[in-house]
Amino acid sequence: MGKQEIRYAAKVDLDKPAAEQEVLHNRWHPDVPFAGTIKNGEVVKIECVDWTGGQIGNNDSADDVRDVDLTKIHYLTGPFEIETAEPGDVLVVEIQDVQPLQEQPWGFTGVFPKDNGGGFLDDIFPKAAKAIWDFEGIFCSSRHIPGVRFAGLIHPGILGCAPSPEILATWNKREGELIEACTHMDRIVAQPPNATNVHAGSGEGDIKEKVGKEGARTIPGRPEHGGNCDIKNLSRGSKVYLPVHVKGAKFSVGDLHFSQGDGEISFCGAIEMAGVITIKFTVMKGGMEQLGMKSPIYIPGPVEPQFGPGRYIYFEGFSVDENGKQHYMDATVAYRQTCLRVFEYLRRFGYNDYQIYLLLSCAPVQGHIAGIVDIPNACTTMGVPIDIFDFDISPHIIAEKKDLGSCAFASNH
Amino acid sequence: MGKQEIRYAAKVDLDKPAAEQEVLHNRWHPDVPFAGTIKNGEVVKIECVDWTGGQIGNNDSADDVRDVDLTKIHYLTGPFEIETAEPGDVLVVEIQDVQPLQEQPWGFTGVFPKDNGGGFLDDIFPKAAKAIWDFEGIFCSSRHIPGVRFAGLIHPGILGCAPSPEILATWNKREGELIEACTHMDRIVAQPPNATNVHAGSGEGDIKEKVGKEGARTIPGRPEHGGNCDIKNLSRGSKVYLPVHVKGAKFSVGDLHFSQGDGEISFCGAIEMAGVITIKFTVMKGGMEQLGMKSPIYIPGPVEPQFGPGRYIYFEGFSVDENGKQHYMDATVAYRQTCLRVFEYLRRFGYNDYQIYLLLSCAPVQGHIAGIVDIPNACTTMGVPIDIFDFDISPHIIAEKKDLGSCAFASNH
Amino acid sequence: MGKQEIRYAAKVDLDKPAAEQEVLHNRWHPDVPFAGTIKNGEVVKIECVDWTGGQIGNNDSADDVRDVDLTKIHYLTGPFEIETAEPGDVLVVEIQDVQPLQEQPWGFTGVFPKDNGGGFLDDIFPKAAKAIWDFEGIFCSSRHIPGVRFAGLIHPGILGCAPSPEILATWNKREGELIEACTHMDRIVAQPPNATNVHAGSGEGDIKEKVGKEGARTIPGRPEHGGNCDIKNLSRGSKVYLPVHVKGAKFSVGDLHFSQGDGEISFCGAIEMAGVITIKFTVMKGGMEQLGMKSPIYIPGPVEPQFGPGRYIYFEGFSVDENGKQHYMDATVAYRQTCLRVFEYLRRFGYNDYQIYLLLSCAPVQGHIAGIVDIPNACTTMGVPIDIFDFDISPHIIAEKKDLGSCAFASNH
């Protein structure tokens, strides 16, 4: 009688390469074999490696960030068969808890170099940088960014069900067209399928080859299934409604974050960690039609850290770029400017630019689309919580430059 | 001894054309004469007309919205001389209260037709539409959108100090270049100076002519001074820090909103109203340099309506447009898709598309930039509060189409 | 077409004695004549005088507090006939707004002397004292308690429907028995009917005499109808469900507060003011039986000032009194001790005891019954918001005595 201990649907081994673990995979493809089966209505725990599969160390150099092999990333745990789920259903995923692995109470935030991953501001801040965060219960702090400490809004960066072959084909076609159309740009605009270092779980041989050839990369979120949405509020207690496209759903999850800011601007911008997520799965038969659903929806849980509305400083940005050029209603340009305003503000206290870049990526900053109709300027805002700092950053206080150390850089920076 | 009644720095007359009232003006220009003087440290009340200067009536036709004369809009109250303020200072504006005018306890939300103002989704929803909102204390409801009722997050859409001649020249240059560059587009991308219906307050003759010829239109917010930011959280109790560019600051305010959603997507999307704002003005000498300030910042007040984090449904959108085309990290496309997902969801309950368009513009929806680094997809979200509806819109409830009436349309729609 | 200006169901005249205004009364009795009629479903505005009917002035002496005539207090506006309401119904009162009168933007908090009203701590702090608060929009501050400023949680201290003759008789009986039983105590324990200065609205002659002889004093709240509950969270947007005991309900309201702390410990502890309340009235037929209701219930509105849970300092108190005597599970003793702990804490910053007494009475402090089962000690807590102070009162800061002036005292104190 009574409650049993909650079952682990999958465990990971931090001492073993991610590529050798059958419960992991790193491509979205309907043919990746099931890593296990979960009942409709069941609650399970699922362990996840960090999104790089352990490529980043707890040390004071960003060499590992600089050298990350991006063909090996986003190892997800799964895919799981959810009993009774069929195409057209909605899979209701209640995130009952997320925890770091007890044996690894730390995480990392990285700025990727422009030529290996990059980030939202990589043309301004092109170097590799890193901050290590120590977890103390619900709080985290970093020796690389002194003066801040906050409660994590812990969540998975990636979760979703496998695409059907048709959806996968759509993804590859439309992203391929973008790559075609942007060959003149001096940057990678999307990642096409790439067989290098593909990991298809227990799938070997032909399956692995097929997954490598066709499988969608896990970097972007995509409207049809969610995936790498990097939504900071998808935390403890949230309910996510996911479209199902293949029999058994083939649900995968990974890329756990101890905390993230809206936008996750430095790409590896959350506090990345290995951890365990507790999920209740429920199948909503015919849910996609019933909800008129084309993309996932979610309802946050009740336990988000609350600072009080008056404990944020909000910065404004507009679609005029740093060269003074006017863009038409471009929220991306506006948000970029919003971020730069925060750099200018926080620099006054003694932080270096890469510390700020790391901090805005991972702290619980609120990024809002304020106005997107007053032509030609979109206006976006970023709210920075005052209470994550252990000194007062309020505008009525005269800023004094402090000795705030440095984040980790790569050896040749 | 004791507190005097708070002084009105300006009053408006709803029975008189806005163009004939000397405390109003409708262009940003350093030469608009002062409408009054306010002491450093003083608290005053300032009355404002609605942004159209009374062009919209409390009736059931959207003809007035369809026919709005956009050369006559955004009548602002001011500009006020703030004693001691000089270029380089920051003007601290504490919004102590905002109230509708007691004699006009209603407001309106409009969808502007594509060929006269338009909006964020005007290519999909090109017609004029309107909803009238009745105010009941802190709450509002509309006969045109039955089934919803909410507390307003009341705020000014526009506030800012006058540009210097140099800043004004910059604005006109960069927006002119955009207009030049976009002549191929089938739409108005920015509004250049236009002498038609210019109102320069008490400025007549040469001054008025100059303001008409050079004065910046009030439609967009602009980084150098704020202006029409349409930030829904700039509500009661907020403190805004505004750069000062001319002697005396020349502060103006207007475009009061009873409520607005993030993005204000239908352009006239807030609940527009005439009202009175109570402000405390404080000059922060040398504040621009001290704060490293290029654009305004603000701190919200403590009294925002709180629904609890778990009382929102969040919708996701990505930078893949409705034709399936992949865009590169375009937050504007993503937010557009996010909005469309809410249309699909709310349509199931019986609302027509224009009712939804109006509602998402003015209700306190949360628009977030969730992830803006996972190439090629930006991900944005919109949180819709469940508790503004008087029926349950939760996803676990089977939606039933109700008779939810209609918003107002134009006669020839 | 369209919304009319909201009707005033009653207006008061601040230049006329309260006792001469027919829309006011100061006793609970079923025979006080109706002051007006309100439709079921109607929204009206109702003006109220402050609870003393104007006995307290905006000055720097507490002589007026010391000399208040307590037979003249708690002038309520009403009673109103609510159409269709009958005994057994529930009157749903939605408080849509509360505002100070525009011509009187200030209020007061008083410590009543022990021999004229007293308060929760009158044996320790027996003198009269006063603070005047100036209103600045949603905020208030006091020249008598420098260093604090906060947004008001504005609300009515008193609202309720008239008792039936049977209920009135019950009140008089049970309170009379208490007075009888406590003749040995060195204090007034309840106020029996008292004809002195009775005001029965438009009721004169026999009616007035009867009301004077039998009418219940308005000081205590009472379970059967609510009355003077002094619940700080009954603010804008709240819905109160009130039992109806007589035909037409005979609803009265008054004792408006700009702000109050849990407990309102100094008796005249809220920020007392004259003002106007906007209410929507709805009759719920047979509501008392349907809700199993013996006492009022309410649902707060969504706009309470939010500081964030981590922005309070909580003090603990137990049922051991200041003489070291152990009481059995006495929450009143425990709350008294809790209050005293805050005195000790705030004194360190330079406030005098009466300033603290006034402040804890009117600022939005949270008073909780934490544990009421661990014999013999009840444990209560008081949460004091850090952000109402303009200096940092956090425990990790070394307290420095400042010059914080003084509250007003009576001339002979």
Add this chain to the structure above:
Amino acid sequence: MGKQEIRYAAKVDLDKPAAEQEVLHNRWHPDVPFAGTIKNGEVVKIECVDWTGGQIGNNDSADDVRDVDLTKIHYLTGPFEIETAEPGDVLVVEIQDVQPLQEQPWGFTGVFPKDNGGGFLDDIFPKAAKAIWDFEGIFCSSRHIPGVRFAGLIHPGILGCAPSPEILATWNKREGELIEACTHMDRIVAQPPNATNVHAGSGEGDIKEKVGKEGARTIPGRPEHGGNCDIKNLSRGSKVYLPVHVKGAKFSVGDLHFSQGDGEISFCGAIEMAGVITIKFTVMKGGMEQLGMKSPIYIPGPVEPQFGPGRYIYFEGFSVDENGKQHYMDATVAYRQTCLRVFEYLRRFGYNDYQIYLLLSCAPVQGHIAGIVDIPNACTTMGVPIDIFDFDISPHIIAEKKDLGSCAFASNH
């Protein structure tokens, strides 16, 4: 380099009697030997048994509750030596996390029979009853109280430092005097020292005898050190400031709760569990004098579950008891009445009285002291969150009796 796994300062063994574990003890006494040493500034994990030391089973009978041996309860983990702590210091305890033991994902709430522990309402509800709660991440639900589910506000019921001999003597004297004074009452009013089943950790022989003879029982919280405060908001992220009375502080903790309501009215009213608490200890030298501290204070963490102020139904109670007797300003009587009003309300949905008693004890209800000055009636309120129920309990909904099963009762009830 980098963060080590957090050290366990103490572990418990659920398969071994609590009385045989040296890291546990069940009396407050300065002579209980140290169970370990913790550095000033250190973060450690501490495991705790449930407050009964495992006397209650996960089953459907309340026999175990009925028969609990109250001489064996409140096994605390500790006492720990905190290095550098001395009398007069303050021990700052930051609760970084609290978790149930992974191998025991359930807890219990009990109503103790009147003749063995009792509770706040034991004269009305004298029987033994029990509910078992299953934990699903941050949520809990019970087969004994269907229809409710909520996120736990997880916290320790008891924490504090050991009393000095002088303080201990004071406790025994004042509680003894209460017992003396109340011999006429038909109930136990306090628990004097009792050698039966004393557990003094590793202390044996003379020490154990002394602890048994003099040691204070752990049931009540006490002003001088805190102890069993049962404060529901002392949850993750909270900082508690505890007076130090003996060298090394001798800090103990236990009685972990998954959730509790204000008042914890049924005595064993929280959701009691075995678990692990992560604490950071910091010594504040001379803190008692510096803070003017006589009783502990605390600052809550930022992650309390938030429902939104408008998602509570508040019930009112006054100091008139259920026999109609008027009490003078008695908050205990008022809170009792407040509770009874909730019974009457929830009964309408089909819950039995003991289910309601259990629920109000453990769900996150808000118990406020609303007004404690309006003689003779104290007014208290209880806010019940609407969103913990999976059906709508709003007053505008017609209540329907449902089949809501039953809590567990004792076999002979």
